[in-house]
Amino acid sequence: MASTNNTDDEGLENAAILLMSLGEEQAAEVFKHLAPKEVQRLGETIARLRAIPRDRVERVIDSFTELAAKESILVADSNEYVKAVLRKALGEDKANLLIDRILQGSDITGIESLKWMDPSSVAELLRNEHPQIVAAILVHLEFDQCADVLKLFTERQRNEVMVRIATLDGIQPAALRDLNEVMNKVLAGGDRGKKSSLGGVKAAAEILNMMGNVVETSVLDFVREADTDLAQKIMDNMFTFDDVEKIDDKGIQALMKEVQSESLVIALKGSTPALREKIFRNMSTRAAETLREDLESRGPVRLSEVEAEQKEMLKIIRRLIDEGQIVLAGSGDEQFV
Numbered sequence: 001m002a003s004t005n006n007t008d009d010e011g012l013e014n015a016a017i018l019l020m021s022l023g024e025e026q027a028a029e030v031f032k033h034l035a036p037k038e039v040q041r042l043g044e045t046i047a048r049l050r051a052i053p054r055d056r057v058e059r060v061i062d063s064f065t066e067l068a069a070k071e072s073i074l075v076a077d078s079n080e081y082v083k084a085v086l087r088k089a090l091g092e093d094k095a096n097l098l099i100d101r102i103l104q105g106s107d108i109t110g111i112e113s114l115k116w117m118d119p120s121s122v123a124e125l126l127r128n129e130h131p132q133i134v135a136a137i138l139v140h141l142e143f144d145q146c147a148d149v150l151k152l153f154t155e156r157q158r159n160e161v162m163v164r165i166a167t168l169d170g171i172q173p174a175a176l177r178d179l180n181e182v183m184n185k186v187l188a189g190g191d192r193g194k195k196s197s198l199g200g201v202k203a204a205a206e207i208l209n210m211m212g213n214v215v216e217t218s219v220l221d222f223v224r225e226a227d228t229d230l231a232q233k234i235m236d237n238m239f240t241f242d243d244v245e246k247i248d249d250k251g252i253q254a255l256m257k258e259v260q261s262e263s264l265v266i267a268l269k270g271s272t273p274a275l276r277e278k279i280f281r282n283m284s285t286r287a288a289e290t291l292r293e294d295l296e297s298r299g300p301v302r303l304s305e306v307e308a309e310q311k312e313m314l315k316i317i318r319r320l321i322d323e324g325q326i327v328l329a330g331s332g333d334e335q336f337v
Contacts, residue, residue: 018060020046065151122149135168151215162208163223167230205238212304220235240269252278255326263312264279272291279291280292
């Protein structure tokens with residue numbers, strides 16, 4: 001088990017050092033091309049760095065210069081290239097689902113402004129809108145951001161929005177243009193003839209996974225009263241922290257390489273004994289003993305802290321599932337996401 005994710009930390013620090021060496025104006029231009037989470041992580045890293053040895057700065061700049069010298073423009077239109085490659089590799093239907101998500105930013109530029117807002121600002125912006133409109137907007141956000149926004153709604157509004165997310169069957173371009181008017185240009189409509197594949201049972205399940213046990217139970221109870229089959233479909237697509245026990249040994253070992261020791265200790269404070277034992281079995285004897293001692297010596301931990309660390313682990317697990325490094329026992333040919 002890796003105590004820290006050294007590769008990621010070093011890469012972030014190198015990127016931060018490079019940006020700091022560029023100066024404010026040039027660094028600002030680079031930031032314009034980054035996603036919100038990338039900006040946040042880089043900003044935090046820059047704020048953390050103080051005195052940096054001159055030889056390290058020189059190594060970073062030399063490494064970047066070497067990498068940049070190897071780069072060249074391979075295709076004139078990268079969007080069209082992505083479309084062509086995905087369609088050949090996956091077929092028309094599967095490729096179109098991915099293409100919608102990969103290239104969506106160029107068609108729905110207004111949604112990017114929401115991705116940069118904090119959850120309370122987004123919640124305030126949407127609080128008085130119809131649940132169907134709120135659902136159609138939230139499905140464009142990352143699942144964890146969407147979950148944080150919904151936590152700020154009243155229980156009734158949150159439940160109504162979740163039902164609509166779960167039953168949402170894509171969004172037509174005309175509907176996006178209507179949303180654009182309702183939200184005063186917060187969203188921009190696309191011109192494509194094919195609807196965007198957003199929302200649905202899996203999206204609802206992913207969002208619920210990020211919201212914690214209390215909210216999750218409340219939402220599912222509400223959905224179950226309205227539609228028992230829909231509630232079951234959502235539950236079938238959910239992956240909770242206890243489901244980590246379904247991961248095979250090879251997958252557990254891959255997960256341990258990605259999780260920091262401190263995060264694992266807190267996450268396991270709210271786990272079942274069976275799950276803990278599975279984790280111990282897939283660690284070296286020394287690492288397992290250390291983890292046992294840390295769990296025993298750690299005092300009470302707030303439920304919110306436990307759920308936050310478990311949520312971070314679930315993000316890592318979903319990425320490893322997508323990469324094929326994790327297989328769930330009994331999942332057969334179906335992908336559990």
